[in-house]
Amino acid sequence: MKVLLSLLVFCASLAWAGPVPPSPFEKSAQQALPSSQEIGAYLAVLDELSPRARLVELGKSAGGRPIEALLMSNSDDFLTGFAPQQGKPTVMLLGSQHGNEPSSAEAIQLLARQLVMGEHHELLDKLNLVLVAMANPDGRDLSSRYNATMDNTNIDYVALNAGETRLLVDALHTFQPDVVYDAHESGIWKRILTKEQGYLTDVDAQFDMGNNPNIDGELRTYTEQYLLPALLERVSTAGLPAVRYRGEITDIKQSVARGGLGITNLRNYAAMQGRISILVENRLDNKQGSYDSPRNIVERVRKQLLSMEQMLRLIADEADRVTRLSRQARQRWRSAADDGQILWMGVGFEVNKHEPVVSLPLVRMEDGKRKMHSFSNHDAIAAEEPVKLAAAYGITREQARMADWLRRHHITFEVLEAPRRVTIERLVIERLAVQPKARPGVREKLQAVVRTSPQSAELKAGDLLVPTDQPMGPLAALMLDPRSANSLYQESEWNWLAEGEFPVFPVITP
Numbered sequence: 011m012k013v014l015l016s017l018l019v020f021c022a023s024l025a026w027a028g029p030v031p032p033s034p035f036e037k038s039a040q041q042a043l044p045s046s047q048e049i050g051a052y053l054a055v056l057d058e059l060s061p062r063a064r065l066v067e068l069g070k071s072a073g074g075r076p077i078e079a080l081l082m083s084n085s086d087d088f089l090t091g092f093a094p095q096q097g098k099p100t101v102m103l104l105g106s107q108h109g110n111e112p113s114s115a116e117a118i119q120l121l122a123r124q125l126v127m128g129e130h131h132e133l134l135d136k137l138n139l140v141l142v143a144m145a146n147p148d149g150r151d152l153s154s155r156y157n158a159t160m161d162n163t164n165i166d167y168v169a170l171n172a173g174e175t176r177l178l179v180d181a182l183h184t185f186q187p188d189v190v191y192d193a194h195e196s197g198i199w200k201r202i203l204t205k206e207q208g209y210l211t212d213v214d215a216q217f218d219m220g221n222n223p224n225i226d227g228e229l230r231t232y233t234e235q236y237l238l239p240a241l242l243e244r245v246s247t248a249g250l251p252a253v254r255y256r257g258e259i260t261d262i263k264q265s266v267a268r269g270g271l272g273i274t275n276l277r278n279y280a281a282m283q284g285r286i287s288i289l290v291e292n293r294l295d296n297k298q299g300s301y302d303s304p305r306n307i308v309e310r311v312r313k314q315l316l317s318m319e320q321m322l323r324l325i326a327d328e329a330d331r332v333t334r335l336s337r338q339a340r341q342r343w344r345s346a347a348d349d350g351q352i353l354w355m356g357v358g359f360e361v362n363k364h365e366p367v368v369s370l371p372l373v374r375m376e377d378g379k380r381k382m383h384s385f386s387n388h389d390a391i392a393a394e395e396p397v398k399l400a401a402a403y404g405i406t407r408e409q410a411r412m413a414d415w416l417r418r419h420h421i422t423f424e425v426l427e428a429p430r431r432v433t434i435e436r437l438v439i440e441r442l443a444v445q446p447k448a449r450p451g452v453r454e455k456l457q458a459v460v461r462t463s464p465q466s467a468e469l470k471a472g473d474l475l476v477p478t479d480q481p482m483g484p485l486a487a488l489m490l491d492p493r494s495a496n497s498l499y500q501e502s503e504w505n506w507l508a509e510g511e512f513p514v515f516p517v518i519t520p
């Protein structure tokens with residue numbers, strides 16, 4: 011049956027679009043959003059219709075809903091074995107990680123339908139695709155930013171509390187994407203900016219890429235200096251004005267920067283693994299306002315689809331460099347420092363001395379007029395505490411719980427079977443300072459002021475040793491080292507920061 015249907019689809023793709031049904035959203039006369047179950051059923055139909063599509067279940071959400079990836083490829087090897095192919099980037103698209111930002115889940119279904127119909131066939135000549143239309147199906151059905159147990163999976167990439175985050179992390183290891191595209195929407199209505207100050211934000215499409223200074227140097231330079239500007243240019247030329255993401259503007263008096271530097275979000279977490287990682291925030295129109303469809307959903311889906319298509323075309327055109335730089339970074343991470351082995355533990359934004367003020371548009375509520383406003387520009391990156399990447403990290407507290415957490419991240423480690431004498435960098439926390447909050451809603455962080463001294467130490471049987479000479483090594487160091495702005499101990503369930511000797515430390519000679 012599948013062969014026959016495949017043949018039909020093949021013919022259809024050459025001549026007409028007969029047997030591929032429209033998506034549930036396209037079919038809905040009221041332009042109502044389909045449930046997660048209806049989307050799943052539609053993806054199964056596409057799988058059935060096309061030999062180039064394969065639907066794979068990644069796991070279940072907290073609310074028991076399946077999370078699935080529709081693989082699209084011209085290659086049977088990829089569809090069955092998932093392995094990256096020479097010169098052909100694997101691109102993973104994640105839709106609606108925030109369930110109340112639904113347009114990208116719909117756009118991914120449209121993209122999949124078009125590909126099944128044989129449109130954009132040049133893309134499948136150049137790319138293998140992993141389409142996760144609904145990264146958060148609970149959020150889809152509950153119209154919520156969170157999953158069914160109220161986790162915000164979007165900032166869970168260090169703690170890995172939510173099952174959804176864990177299964178997306180597993181998917182990064184299963185499919186080894188060279189490019190990860192995480193699609194969001196940004197509401198133009200803000201509590202302080204709009205309700206108290208009378209302005210709406212005015213952005214159609216904004217993009218950022220992995221920006222943490224510890225990302226592999228060559229990969230980061232390529233994405234910062236070439237790929238991001240090229241993407242903005244292409245999306246704008248295609249008719250959707252696109253700009254760099256400046257962070258959320260919630261107050262007319264605030265400063266602006268870029269998308270956050272932290273590795274708690276997927277963008278930097280994936281980029282630290284040596285992947286090109288792209289965030290899009292498309293415009294989520296205001297509830298008031300009159301549109302041709304409910305809350306302008308048809309237009310919003312169109313913008314998401316346009317953004318995805320332009321991104322895919324750019325990656326297809328850049329296939330050689332994308333695969334070379336991302337795979338090289340995964341095999342052999344080198345930081346931007348001269349010797350390639352430096353990690354910056356403290357990272358944050360500061361005033362951009364070359365461009366201290368930027369002008370951004372806002373729309374005045376009372377008359378709908380668009381006007382430019384000046385914002386203090388804090389998009390320069392300050393990287394402090396350069397630390398040479400140690401050969402390993404030793405873990406001497408709650409080893410079983412830590413082992414479980416390391417496994418979730420796919421970090422390789424050794425459990426010592428007998429005591430071992432090693433040279434360590436002893437870390438003593440002398441003082442804890444509370445970092446000023448970047449803005450309301452952003453969690454408070456502690457900065458550990460640490461004294462270090464090399465010394466000989468004996469690890470006990472049962473202690474853990476995490477070598478950094480592994481693809482996850484630099485990321486592991488940023489999460490394990492208490493000096494890091496994104497250490498595990500900034501997470502509420504891992505509240506280990508206290509004055510005195512720290513139980514996790516660099517090991518110089520393991």
Ligand SMILES: [Zn+2]
Nearest residue numbers: 108111194195
């Ligand atoms: Zn979002």
